[in-house]
Amino acid sequence: QSVLTQPPSASGTPGQRVTISCSGSSSNIRSNYVYWYQQLPGTAPKLLISRNNQRPSGVPDRFSGSKSGTSASLAISGLRSEDEADYYCAAWDDSLSVLFGGGTKLTVL
Amino acid sequence: QVQLQESGPGLVKPSETLSLTCTVSGGSISSHYWSWIRQPPGKGLEWIGYIYYSGTTRYNPSLKSRVTISLDASKNQVSLKLSSVTAADTAVYYCARLAAYCNNDVCYTAWFDPWGQGTLVTVSS
Numbered sequence: 001q002s003v004l005t006q007p008p009s010a011s012g013t014p015g016q017r018v019t020i021s022c023s024g025s026s027s028n029i030r031s032n033y034v035y036w037y038q039q040l041p042g043t044a045p046k047l048l049i050s051r052n053n054q055r056p057s058g059v060p061d062r063f064s065g066s067k068s069g070t071s072a073s074l075a076i077s078g079l080r081s082e083d084e085a086d087y088y089c090a091a092w093d094d095s096l097s098v099l100f101g102g103g104t105k106l107t108v109l
Numbered sequence: 110q111v112q113l114q115e116s117g118p119g120l121v122k123p124s125e126t127l128s129l130t131c132t133v134s135g136g137s138i139s140s141h142y143w144s145w146i147r148q149p150p151g152k153g154l155e156w157i158g159y160i161y162y163s164g165t166t167r168y169n170p171s172l173k174s175r176v177t178i179s180l181d182a183s184k185n186q187v188s189l190k191l192s193s194v195t196a197a198d199t200a201v202y203y204c205a206r207l208a209a210y211c212n213n214d215v216c217y218t219a220w221f222d223p224w225g226q227g228t229l230v231t232v233s234s
Contacts, residue, residue, distance in 0.1 A: 033219065035219070035220045035221075037154075037221070043226075044203055044224040044225065044226055044227050045154065045203070045221075045224055046222075046224065047220050047221065047222040050219070050220045051210075051219070051220075056222065088153065088154055090154075090220075090221075092217070092218060092219075095170075096167060096218075097156065097167075097169055097170065098156045098218070099156075100153060100154040100155065100156065101153070102153045103153040103154070
């Protein structure tokens, strides 16, 4: 059982906006940055969002991150078929360990 | 462009030691943190630990008693050893560079990027 809680699944149709939540605690999300990783089928995870809401070079602006208190969210607007993947949130804990969420499988209907 | 490649035995017997190597190309391992992360088949990600080029290490408390991460700067390689393995250690093992940022002379570990392609290790007799 992961310390960061994500819904196991999410879905949307092309063009829609979907959000994926990530819930933690005061020792991780509230006091540290949140990161999001995208894992396309059969591939290694890839950094999608850094430091709560920063997009690395090459990540489309359809992807956005936010954080409030002990929760964070990843939003994907203008959903596309190639966005079908597993999404993981991550945050460092005050104990200096990094925690991952259990992952959310996004299906594009 | 930095690239990482994991290598090592794909099959390890129960109670033995799992040993993997991550070879870094396109850049030096100096002045960076390097980490190992694993993913059991069909499951989520689990952080194993990291090493700084100076040799400083930090491990996941749940694995700490069995894990050793080391590096060989002359070969640009980072290694992972996990002892006393069981079937629960069956997973794809990834190495990744761990970025850090500094604020007021204090540095914080941050995001994993890039990642290697991963290597599947099965624990079975």
